[in-house]
Amino acid sequence: MTELATLETKHAQLLKDAIQAIHARTFYTPYPEHPKAYAEDADSKGRDAFALRMNEPYTELQVESEKWIGEEVSPYLQTGIGVMYPQLSVEQLISNADGAKSWKDIPAGERAGILIESLERVANRYFEIAYATMHTTGQSFMMAFQASGPHANDRALEAIAMGYEELTRFPNEVDWVKPMGKFDLTLHKNWKAVPKGIGLVIGCSTFPTWNTVPGMYASLMTGNPVIVKPHPKSILPIAIVISELRNVLRENKLNPDIIQLAVDTVSEPVTKQLADNAAITLIDYTGGNAFGDYIESLHKTTFTEKAGVNSIILDSVKDLNAVAQNIAFAASLYSGQMCTAPQNVFVPADGIDAEDGHKTFDEIADAITNAINGIADHPKMGAGTLGGIQNDQTVKRIKDGGNFGGSLMAEGHTVSNAEFEHARVMSLTVVKTGWENKEAYGHECFGPMVFVVKTKDRNHSVEIAADLAATKGAITCSAYCTDAGMQNTIEDKMNSVFTPVSFNFGGAAFVNQHAAFSDFHVTGGNPAGNASFTNPEYINKRFVWVGNRYMA
């Protein structure tokens, strides 16, 4: 039993450290990212816990319902995992959330304490959540552990800490004394951060907790009850997080419906119905462009992360092979199903300079293709790096994509996974083409697909990458450039279309990774999304400052 009064003390240091980290933007995590840092039996216990959940109703939310649904399918097993969740009607969910609005009256420090306590509980279940993530998203165990566990918790804590800072930025009350010459005018003033209403957080199928918890915790921290509507194919990981938070709320004699899980199926979705409901005033969304554009068109406060086309600009390198390896790994990780994965590698027609001499366009395309094939074909690394394909449509889209133009350098083929014989694992398709072929590379080709694109020259590469970012959106841009002047040009040009640039990544640095407390994820400035984890705006838009004045 956690008492309100003790929570703040218990977690005050964590909150303070997180706020400091947000400002320092140096490395910070309270939860180690490597599974080996945890108890020796944690892995087997987590695996068992997940196995026990399969083919059972998920009762941990303590929600009563006449309707239980679930259609998650493991990309590793190619069978349904059989977990059934209680489905409430949209009206019931809204009514429950409405009944939980007194959450706003809990002081910010206590709200932070309760939310941080839920993260502590989640940390005890990282392994179970990792297996739930693996068997819904197709992520490898390692990625599932890190992304859905410590990295997601970091992002949640970041939202809580930034929220706490914003909420406590102005005094609760002051005596305002204005000298009026012969007398003073004194007013007693107070300020309240009034939450905007009820938050809806719409999850995606590939990162069910990492992309959901920032909005969920940001809306909660700022006093809004929240309804989370995960993708119907990836519910379990976030259901566990929500259950833990509901437990903490219940223990504190608070209404557990401050946080609710909404579930649906692919054939009978409820997301639009929820989003359209007038009681929903805040919407966080991760997913495709079409529905994301619809969400943004609603007259509501929205935070979206949609699709983008991420570019790599190859300008000049030290060691082409090292660069090719880094690019190959960034593109292969979880088969390009990360929103941060690179898709297009822009290379000048006359090649680039390296320390060991000039490299032609074809040599570069070969090096990248070889590196990509090398990962897929590597008996130990291959399956683990590629993970599984979450959605069969992803495979179909690439397989049936027909002629992408240019030369097919590598054709996606099935890769075997020693542990899971039915796993849906596919190697990357690599196409070498010219800049004129924008029809093929000029939009997001979600999944295991890379284009090596020949441009007129280095400036043309930057121009195309910037144009794609401005018109189609971009979450990342990777550049290999050893010339300081050109680095500035690339940085300025890409930043002007609100796209961050990662330069000369090698070794253990990959463009896909955005660290909480340091890297803003998505800038919010280009079509890839209108929000950013976690800048101040991500918090401020969820509540309204209202001041009152009393004659003294």
Added chain:
Amino acid sequence: MTELATLETKHAQLLKDAIQAIHARTFYTPYPEHPKAYAEDADSKGRDAFALRMNEPYTELQVESEKWIGEEVSPYLQTGIGVMYPQLSVEQLISNADGAKSWKDIPAGERAGILIESLERVANRYFEIAYATMHTTGQSFMMAFQASGPHANDRALEAIAMGYEELTRFPNEVDWVKPMGKFDLTLHKNWKAVPKGIGLVIGCSTFPTWNTVPGMYASLMTGNPVIVKPHPKSILPIAIVISELRNVLRENKLNPDIIQLAVDTVSEPVTKQLADNAAITLIDYTGGNAFGDYIESLHKTTFTEKAGVNSIILDSVKDLNAVAQNIAFAASLYSGQMCTAPQNVFVPADGIDAEDGHKTFDEIADAITNAINGIADHPKMGAGTLGGIQNDQTVKRIKDGGNFGGSLMAEGHTVSNAEFEHARVMSLTVVKTGWENKEAYGHECFGPMVFVVKTKDRNHSVEIAADLAATKGAITCSAYCTDAGMQNTIEDKMNSVFTPVSFNFGGAAFVNQHAAFSDFHVTGGNPAGNASFTNPEYINKRFVWVGNRYMA
């Protein structure tokens, strides 16, 4: 000649004090609000300066143009003031602004210094600006001096200070070191606050500087070139401010087109053309609902202040006469042409309690009407408090408004102004009516108009006030209530529709006054507007954080 390098030092203390005031939210102003605090001959010099401008082209912007236009009319003189302004085409204005985008490369501290220097220059011209404001808006000299002078400068400084704080909130660069077990991964990271583009600031006819400078300085501080498009009937006050800033920019060898004045006429407006232009990414707007709603519907970052219906809730008072006096003055000040002016006074059918006994609804309506008439008919106070009516339509709307229902307690009549015989001064119309008559009081009746509305009971008063705020918008709410429990109810209910409440104002405290550095003006949460002077969101939405990473 002001040098970039010296500016920061010169104004650093002012900036520091302003940031401190924003957080303390106690009284702060660097510029005294009373004209008597300034040089003895400042008034006459300012009056002369204004007189010399009349019937002349306004050349101080140093803008060349083939077309000079101007149609400002003094509400005091009932003649045109004859000042002509250079009109550039929309294309030319946008092209000039586009050519001034390197403003973003000036470091935040230097930008702040330049902008603060412009405020210092403006402070030297408060009297001239006051006369320009009087003779375009109809404000009394005292209000014109305070609102367009020190109070506007306070709001401008507030925007600069909040902007500086937001821009310097995160480090420019850090080395990020992640322990990876056997080695450390080091990335060199930088963060840039990238301005969103070009700002357009659309002014109103009644407060030509006070409502314009917050958005103008907020967009400028965050690195965006700005085009200000004042109301065609009230250009001169802001033209002077813009000229001073252009002077400071020129002295610092910067492009003066970082700030531009756009002018038009009532019959040939250019505002929509500017707002629709794709190069305009930020819009600040003060004005009516119809065009405000249009501005908000654009897929741009917008900051609006539109119309609202401000309520007074009469629940219980100490001294009815004192309360009636305060209400009368708040309603009479500048003839209800302030966006903060109260319009509806809600009174329970069975009256209210006062220290000297119970007061009936009719007694209350009489007391308020008498107090309002007392101000209008007062030979010394009357004309000065009421000021002039800016727009003839305002008079017509009330005169030709026909039957407002209920009883006409006072009918607006012409009030003579001893100094200006042609001044358009009108006393307040007071209507006593029932809550059912929402058709009359349930929308903004801009200008000298007050409704005393009989409600079922105290809770019904709050309910109607809150409903009006939620559906029609409200910028202020005044409440008279001596019962602490009921105060909480009123505060909670009005705050829940994002409306601030001022309790038991008397003496020198008036609900109309929103002090910079302490009172957020407009909350942004109800239909009266989507922005607030000056909360963090007012700044953050004008730029985008973009981070870059370099392999160390």
